[in-house]
Amino acid sequence: MQASFLFNHGHHSIFTAILNGLSIGSVYAIFALGYTLVFSILGIINFAHGAIFTLGAYFSYTLTGGAFGFNGLLANASLPIHLPFLFALVLGSILAGIASVIVERLAFRPLRKRGADPLLTLVSSLGAAVVIVNVIQYLVGSEIYTFPSDIYGRLPASINFGTVERPIAIRTVQIVIFSVSALIVSILTYFINFTRFGKALQAVSEDAITASLLGINTEKFITFTFFLSGFLAGLAGTLVGSSVSIAGPYFGIAFGLKGLGVIVLGGLGNIPGAVLGGLVIGLAEAFVPADYSGYKEAIAFALLFMMLLVRPQGLLGRSVIQKV
């Protein structure tokens, strides 16, 4: 049945679906990495992650010189600068990282200092998400914002991987998304596994008390982890926003749920798992026929549900939480 479904698509559309799947899957991956980093350090799901994703998209949009609509406090305002897209992407993501550190200071740290139940922190992170979404709405309204169509300068809108007779056109934005995500995943993998800093991060993640006995400043690593997590969310938000559009302040909420699905699929707290989970869900969605694209998410989550019946610890998870 699977085979006939694929054949009906024809060869070139299989190729297109795979590339599209890898592209969106790689964004899921970097977004989910942000979740998984915080989870592996604190054992808590940061529900503000989706809101930081949204925030990052708005930051980058603003930095490219994008104007706001008719609603909200900042109606019709825009920055006098027009940064090239890639600069805006990096700077917007850095700002998202800083926002994430602020969320840590306000919603996580005070509870951690009091030794509060992780469930309480989960609720306070949810509160932070609501605040961020509402502030965005207050400032810029809930309109849909679209990045300018010329964000990649002279690059064409799509590139043909096939022949003139049988074109396999892939949008440039998909290629950019995949390249940026692949680059980030590679850097992060190297950084976590092969540097002194990365090994210390793993130590904090496995056992924060022991890490502190080795002279590691655990609070500094927690701050850094939140920055990195927010940076990844900002990157993902900007990339998705530039590929489709920024669909209002609630933009990140559905994406956030999917990100949760990705880390559960890959194995909670597992870094390669987050990447694999992202690619699997992205590919699964890409193979949903266009007629049924409204059910894409349902299909992705159904897949997740079925997988968890077989492997409750996730694709790469062990029965206990495994780090990196």
Next chain:
Amino acid sequence: MSQPLLEIKNLSVNYGAIEALQDINLVVHEGEIVTLIGANGAGKSTTLKAISRLVNSAWGQILYDGREVTRLPPHQVVQLGIAHSPEGRRVLSQQTVLANLELGAYTRSDRLGIKADIEHQFLTFPRLAERRNQLAGTLSGGEQQMLAIARAVLSRPRLLLLDEPSLGLAPQIVQEIFSVIRHLRQSGTTILLVEQNANLALRTADRVYILEAGRLTLTSAAVELLRDERVRKAYLG
């Protein structure tokens, strides 16, 4: 005598309503092995945790090399030269033996010195050398204890806190570990040793403190205590 390396003054620690330590006074001089013995739950581990700042002391002062460390975060205590091989060994089970040792030297930046010291630890504990690329979680209890001590030593501490290094280990391995402890002292490391095996502790240490239910009840030279009938009955069996 000169200024002690470690001086604990009137230290009390509470766990909620439970008083774990009451008004402890303790001194460790440079070059000594001092042991802290007592029954389970007497507050031995808590004393070490208070020094490395894993628990908050309610009252009192901890002076290291004349400097107050009572309010420092744990990682700064390590930077000052106090290493702690903790209760239950706490090796990083998902990292290799080598990575555990490298993290032991986290506070240092002398790459060559660290490398040489790690090789030195591998000579001291050949079992660790054989397993250098194995995950620490796969080691036996004795090997994990060796790793915990080697890792603590790699920060080049002036003061080494050892929590129950003999716990649950075969007698032969205990002998091996205690001979390493004596060697460490010879090479200039000051040691505060918490032990349940009082006999072994007294034969290794210069001086001894006895903790009973959170209070220090006796302090003496280790040799004298070995001869003391009362102590022999209570602790040495």
